[in-house]
Structure formats: C-alpha cells, structure tokens
Amino acid sequence: MKDVGSGPAGCAAAPLSTERLGAAFQQWNALLEALPIGVFVCDREGRIVRHNRRAAEFWGRPLDGAGRNDVPIYHSDGSRLDKTSSRLDEVLATGAPARDVEATVERPDGSHIDILANIEPLLDEAGELIGAVTCFQDVTEVKRARARVNRLDSWVRRVVELSPVAMYITDDQGRVLSFNPAAAQLWGRTPTVGEDQWCGSHRLYHPDGRPMPLDTCPMAIALISGRAVHGLEAVFERPDGSRGAFLAYPTLLHDSAGALMGAVNMLVDISERKQAEERQKVLVDELNHRVKNTLASVQSLAAHSLRGGVEPGRMRERFEARLVALSNAHNQLALRRWQDADLRVLAEDVLAPYRADHRVTLDGETVMISARTAVSLSLVLHELATNAVKYGALSIPAGKLAVSWRRIGPRLLVLEWQEADGPAVAPPTHKGFGVRFIAGAIGGELGGQVEHEFLSGGVRCRIEAPL
Numbered sequence: 001m002k003d004v005g006s007g008p009a010g011c012a013a014a015p016l017s018t019e020r021l022g023a024a025f026q027q028w029n030a031l032l033e034a035l036p037i038g039v040f041v042c043d044r045e046g047r048i049v050r051h052n053r054r055a056a057e058f059w060g061r062p063l064d065g066a067g068r069n070d071v072p073i074y075h076s077d078g079s080r081l082d083k084t085s086s087r088l089d090e091v092l093a094t095g096a097p098a099r100d101v102e103a104t105v106e107r108p109d110g111s112h113i114d115i116l117a118n119i120e121p122l123l124d125e126a127g128e129l130i131g132a133v134t135c136f137q138d139v140t141e142v143k144r145a146r147a148r149v150n151r152l153d154s155w156v157r158r159v160v161e162l163s164p165v166a167m168y169i170t171d172d173q174g175r176v177l178s179f180n181p182a183a184a185q186l187w188g189r190t191p192t193v194g195e196d197q198w199c200g201s202h203r204l205y206h207p208d209g210r211p212m213p214l215d216t217c218p219m220a221i222a223l224i225s226g227r228a229v230h231g232l233e234a235v236f237e238r239p240d241g242s243r244g245a246f247l248a249y250p251t252l253l254h255d256s257a258g259a260l261m262g263a264v265n266m267l268v269d270i271s272e273r274k275q276a277e278e279r280q281k282v283l284v285d286e287l288n289h290r291v292k293n294t295l296a297s298v299q300s301l302a303a304h305s306l307r308g309g310v311e312p313g314r315m316r317e318r319f320e321a322r323l324v325a326l327s328n329a330h331n332q333l334a335l336r337r338w339q340d341a342d343l344r345v346l347a348e349d350v351l352a353p354y355r356a357d358h359r360v361t362l363d364g365e366t367v368m369i370s371a372r373t374a375v376s377l378s379l380v381l382h383e384l385a386t387n388a389v390k391y392g393a394l395s396i397p398a399g400k401l402a403v404s405w406r407r408i409g410p411r412l413l414v415l416e417w418q419e420a421d422g423p424a425v426a427p428p429t430h431k432g433f434g435v436r437f438i439a440g441a442i443g444g445e446l447g448g449q450v451e452h453e454f455l456s457g458g459v460r461c462r463i464e465a466p467l
Contacts, residue, residue, distance in 0.1 A: 037137040038115075041122070044130055046092055058115065058138060060107030088132060091119045095129050102139075114140045166246070166267040169253075172260045174198045174223050186246065186269055188238025198223075199265075205235040207245070218248035219265045226260065228252055233270070244271030286371070294375075298323070325350060329378030341374035343367045343413075347403055350381040354394055354401070364405035367413060373465060376441040377415070383434040384417050384461060393422030393458040401458075413465050419458025427454045 032039055038055035042048050087098040098119040104112050117136035124130050160167055166186040168179035176196040183200060184190050191200035198220045204212040214220065218232040230249045237243050250265040328349050329341075346369075347362055354360050369377065381403075385394070393399030399422035405415040428435070435452065438461075442448040448465035 037135055039133065039135050041133050042088070042092075042131050044092060046088060049131070055136075058105065058113060058136070060109060060111070088119055088134065091121055091132050092129070095121045097121060113138050114143045166269065167264065168200060169262060169264045170198070170219060170223070171262040172223065174220060176200055177262065183267065186244070186267060187236065188240060188242065201236040202239045203237040205237065207233050207235060209235075219250045219263060222250035222252060223260075223263055226252070244269060245274045246270060325379055325382035329375045340368040340370055343369050343377070343405060346374055346378055347381060350378060351385060351403070354385065354389070359394070359399065360401045360403070362403050365407065367405060367407060367467070369413070369467065373446055373467070376445050377465070380438050380441050380463070383437055387434050388419055388422075388459070391423070392425065393419035396423060399423075399458065407467070411467050413467050415463040415465070417459070417461040417463075419460070422458040424456050425454045425459060
C-alpha cells in the first residue's frame with residue numbers, strides 16, 4: 001500500500017481490544033478467505049490481528065509472528081514510505097477513512113506489485129476507535145495498461161504535433177479545441193481555443209473565387225449534416241493577404257453510446273499543386289502564343305530573305321543566318337525554362353563571331369528580360385550586326401562597335417548600338433528588310449521605340465523597350 005502498513009505480523013500479549021477483535025473475526029474466517037482481495041485488520045496500536053490468504057499472497061509470504069507490517073512499501077512516485085507517517089497511522093489517529101490509496105509493495109523476492117487500498121476505522125459499541133480494516137487489491141496490470149495507454153496517447157500527440165499535415169479538433173458545436181503547429185502555419189494565425197468556430201482560417205473562398213462563410217466550410221457541413229465529407233476544396237486567405245488552397249477531410253467523433261462528440265479535420269495543403277497547374281496552363285497558353293509568333297517570324301524571315309533579285313545561294317545563306325539567330329534565342333530561353341533571359345548573355349551570343357579581335361565592346365548592368373523581349377532583341381541585334389558586317393563598321397578592320405544598355409526606372413530598358421571608324425554611311429533611299437524588321441519587332445511586338453542615325457563614322461541605333 002502507498003501508506004498502509006501491510007505485512008506479516010502476529011499478536012503476542014495483545015490487549016483486550018485485540019482479543020475481542022480476534023474473536024469477532026473467527027465467525028467471518030470463511031468469508032474472508034473467499035474474498036478475491038487482500039484484507040487485514042489491525043488493533044488500535046496498528047498491530048495486525050487478522051488477515052486473509054489473499055493478503056499473504058500479495059505480501060509474498062505468510063504471517064510468522066507478532067508486530068507491525070515489515071514489508072517495504074513505496075509511494076506511487078517510487079519514494080520509500082515512512083511508516084510512522086503512513087495513511088494507516090493517520091486513520092488510527094484521526095478516525096477518518098482513507099480512500100483509493102495507491103502504493104507499491106516490495107516482496108521478499110524483490111518483485112513489486114502496485115496496490116490500491118481503502119482503510120476504514122473500526123469502532124466499538126460505545127463509538128470508541130479500536131482499530132482499522134484495510135482492503136487492498138493488485139492493480140499492477142491496470143497501472144501497466146494505463147501506462148501503455150498514456151505512452152500511446154503521448155506518442156499519438158507527438159505524431160500529430162510533428163505532422164506536416166494540418167489537423168485540428170472541434171467539439172460538436174464546431175468550437176476549436178486543439179490544433180497542431182502545421183495548422184497554425186497554414187492559417188497564418190493562432191486561433192483562440194474555445195472561441196474560434198468551424199475553422200481557424202482568416203477567410204475562406206470557393207475554388208471559383210466566391211466567398212465561403214465559415215459556417216458553410218467542410219467542417220461545418222460535416223458537423224451540421226452529421227456525415228463525413230472528404231476531399232472538398234477551399235481557398236484560404238491569411239491575415240497578411242497571402243492565399244493558398246487545401247482539401248478538407250473532416251471525420252466525426254462519437255462516444256461509446258454513439259452520441260456526437262465533435263470532429264477532427266485534416267487539411268491537405270495543395271497550394272503548390274494549384275500553382276503548378278496554373279503555371280502549366282500559363283506555359284501552354286504561352287507556348288501556343290510563341291509557336292504562332294515563331295511561325296510568323298519564320299514566315300516573315302523567309303519572305304524577305306528569299307525576295308527576288310538576289311542570287312539563290314545568297315538567299316539561302318541569309319535565311320539560314322536569321323533562323324540560327326532565332327534558334328540561339330530559343331536556346332538561351334530553354335536554359336531558363338522560358339522564364340527570362342540575361343541580356344548580356346544574349347548579346348554575347350549574337351556578337352560572338354565578331355568579338356575575337358576586340359573590336360566589339362559590351363557594357364551594361366545585369367538585366368533579365370522576358371521571353372518575348374529576348375526573342376525580339378536577339379533578332380534585332382542579328383540584323384544590326386549583319387548590316388554592320390556588310391556596310392558598316394564591322395566591314396573594315398579599323399571599325400569598332402559599342403553596345404550598351406541600362407535601366408531607366410524599373411520598367412524601361414534603353415539599348416544603344418554605336419558604330420565608329422567605319423566607312424561613310426548615308427541614309428538609305430528606301431527602308432530595307434532590316435530596318436522594317438527592327439521597327440516592327442520593337443514597335444509592334446514590344447511596344448517600344450527605335451531611332452536610327454546614319455552618321456559619318458557609322459550607324460547609331462537607340463532602342464527603348466518596356467521591361
């Protein structure tokens with residue numbers, strides 16, 4: 001017993017009260033022996049005067065003499081009991097019963113059992129305290145089972161706490177009772193337990209964008225209708241305005257009688273999947289657009305490259321060169337998964353054949369441009385380089401070319417093409433394919449502006465294009 005002196009003892013030279021107690025229990029001997037619990041009786045001084053067989057089995061040895069219990073007894077926390085302050089002594093001192101006393105008994109062989117005891121004071125006909133009766137039972141297996149349940153409960157709680165899936169529990173009225181860290185992270189807020197109802201989200205929306213009142217969310221539907229609803233999609237909004245999407249799996253909880261106690265909800269965050277689906281849709285739409293633009297570009301290149309009056313071999317060479325420029329732009333974009341391109345890398349690629357003798361210089365900050373801008377600028381730079389090789393600064397060894405660019409504000413790109421020390425040039429009498437193509441690519445495709453100047457030392461071209 002936790003605080004009960006229980007163990008082998010006898011009663012040598014017991015006082016009158018002890019003799020009276022022993023005689024009284026003779027007639028109950030058969031009944032005591034039949035009980036499945038341990039029972040022993042002590043006199044006013046705490047000396048054991050009677051016990052049954054089950055008590056001796058719990059102690060691990062029979063009675064063999066007089067005196068108080070000498071079996072080691074421990075508190076439920078593992079500390080050894082000081083018998084001078086035991087609950088039995090308290091009962092004998094005060095006459096007040098002791099209920100549900102837990103303790104651990106150590107047997108002679110070193111084994112231990114957990115017991116649960118109840119101690120009742122014994123009074124004579126005059127109401128005088130003459131002893132106490134203690135009933136105790138072995139609850140070792142019960143405590144072990146309880147410990148297993150507690151460990152399992154702790155393990156389950158730990159799993160829920162560490163789970164990357166958002167989970168929370170409500171009562172039958174939808175009031176939030178508990179939630180794991182993943183749920184708070186998904187909601188972007190910490191709900192108030194017992195006050196927040198149905199869900200911890202700041203705001204909810206249907207997948208089509210319509211507002212979803214909290215009392216129509218999946219958890220509310222499950223609790224109000226009394227049926228589980230699985231896989232309903234909702235869009236959640238955090239207090240900071242960011243949004244995401246989840247699939248809800250509310251499951252109802254019932255007690256042993258079948259009455260509704262509440263529900264547990266698991267929220268599977270599908271925000272990344274929805275974003276991926278949206279990106280895929282955008283990419284498909286963009287791909288269709290790019291294919292159409294590319295075909296239109298190829299058609300335009302072919303129409304102008306194969307225009308009459310030029311020797312067929314020259315036509316083919318000119319057309320292939322323009323296709324290579326278009327292909328190089330696509331290669332650069334493919335490396336960046338068609339998200340953007342580095343303008344410097346693009347310019348280096350187009351002008352690589354002319355930079356070996358250091359006549360071409362590039363100067364500009366790192367500017368990432370969109371896929372559409374990259375394709376257009378790549379073809380524009382190719383046309384400018386082709387004309388420079390044929391008629392401009394790159395047609396003679398002394399000629400030089402400087403290409404520079406810069407941002408003006410966050411949304412405007414300025415690119416300048418400046419030739420120097422080349423042959424004298426004059427404004428053309430008519431606009432050739434290169435000039436028309438540059439004007440169409442920058443003005444028509446990108447919504448920018450182009451300025452051409454035909455100076456004595458070479459051509460100057462200034463391009464402004466929105467980023």
